[in-house]
Amino acid sequence: MCTGKCSKCIGGSLYPFAFICLICNILLFFPGWSTTYIQSNNEDQITKEVLYVGGIIGGGLMVLVPAIHIQATGRIGCCANRCGMFLSIIFALIGVAGGLYAFVTSILGLVNGPTCCYSILKEPCVWMTPFKQEQNLNESYLFQKELWDHCVEPKNVVEFNVILFAIILAASGIEIILCAIQAINGFFGCLCGTCMNKGGEYES
Numbered sequence: 001m002c003t004g005k006c007s008k009c010i011g012g013s014l015y016p017f018a019f020i021c022l023i024c025n026i027l028l029f030f031p032g033w034s035t036t037y038i039q040s041n042n043e044d045q046i047t048k049e050v051l052y053v054g055g056i057i058g059g060g061l062m063v064l065v066p067a068i069h070i071q072a073t074g075r076i077g078c079c080a081n082r083c084g085m086f087l088s089i090i091f092a093l094i095g096v097a098g099g100l101y102a103f104v105t106s107i108l109g110l111v112n113g114p115t116c117c118y119s120i121l122k123e124p125c126v127w128m129t130p131f132k133q134e135q136n137l138n139e140s141y142l143f144q145k146e147l148w149d150h151c152v153e154p155k156n157v158v159e160f161n162v163i164l165f166a167i168i169l170a171a172s173g174i175e176i177i178l179c180a181i182q183a184i185n186g187f188f189g190c191l192c193g194t195c196m197n198k199g200g201e202y203e204s
Contacts, residue, residue, distance in 0.1 A: 003189035004073070007088060010182045011071025014095070017171040017178075018064040021102055024164045024171075025055025031114065031161070032154030044127055047115045047161060054105030059172040062098025063179070066091035070182050073189070085189030092186060095179035102172035109165040113141055114158055116151035125152045 028050040029038050037045045069091045073084040113131030130150065131141035141147050141158075148158040 003085060003185050003192060006185045007070050007073040007085070007182065007189070010178050010185070011067050011069075011073075014063055014067035014070070014175060014178055017175050018060050018067060020171045021055035021059030021063070021168050021175075022061075024168045025050070025053055025060065028055075028161065028164050031116075031157045033160075034154055037154060045115060047109065047112075048129070049105050049109035049112065049165070052105045052108075054102040055168045055172075057101065058098040058105065059102030059168060059175055060098075062101070063095045063175050066095040066098075066179065070095075073186070082190050085186045088189070089183050089186035092179045092182040096176055096183070099172045099175035099179060102168055103176065106165045106169040106172065109161060110142070110169065111140070114151065114161040116157045117153035118150055119152045120150060 029046065031037060031047075043051065066088075069084075070088050073088040111132075112129055115127065115129045117125035117127050118130040119125035131147070142162065151157050154160070
């Protein structure tokens with residue numbers, strides 16, 4: 001595959017993953033599918049890793065903007081669009097940085113667990129990040145589902161966070177790989193051009 005076709009393919013492939021990261025991070029602001037916690041303006045009731053907006057800024061906007069340019073580098077241009085290919089390297093590296101930010105914040109979100117109103121032995125619940133503060137766990141809370149029920153509010157918040165952070169983790173991981181491939185493709189594009197003839201068609 002020539003460098004121009006590869007850029008178009010990578011750019012187009014990045015769009016759905018960027019939107020997935022955006023949507024998942026937005027949904028994380030509404031744990032239990034409720035608007036109560038975001039409307040309360042109480043940051044202590046929202047998981048800290050959600051407030052880092054890794055899926056919105058990192059896996060979303062910092063990948064979406066490069067995706068637009070990367071897809072456009074396959075078009076005809078001066079000197080076989082070598083300038084566009086060079087710029088695509090820079091945009092691809094921005095995409096890698098954005099994907100890494102989303103990847104790291106989603107890992108932290110999974111490792112630390114959600115902020116919730118936590119109750120033990122039917123005592124009044126207290127807002128905290130219980131699985132991050134609990135030091136005597138033999139293994140991650142992810143493998144101890146019996147602990148999840150202690151998060152009384154928001155309802156099913158552990159499952160909610162785990163699923164959405166896992167989706168962002170997977171999507172941002174794919175973004176990193178695609179942007180890294182484009183950085184390499186852009187380098188070869190600087191040397192060889194986009195393989196497009198004057199008629200605007202790709203050469204075989």
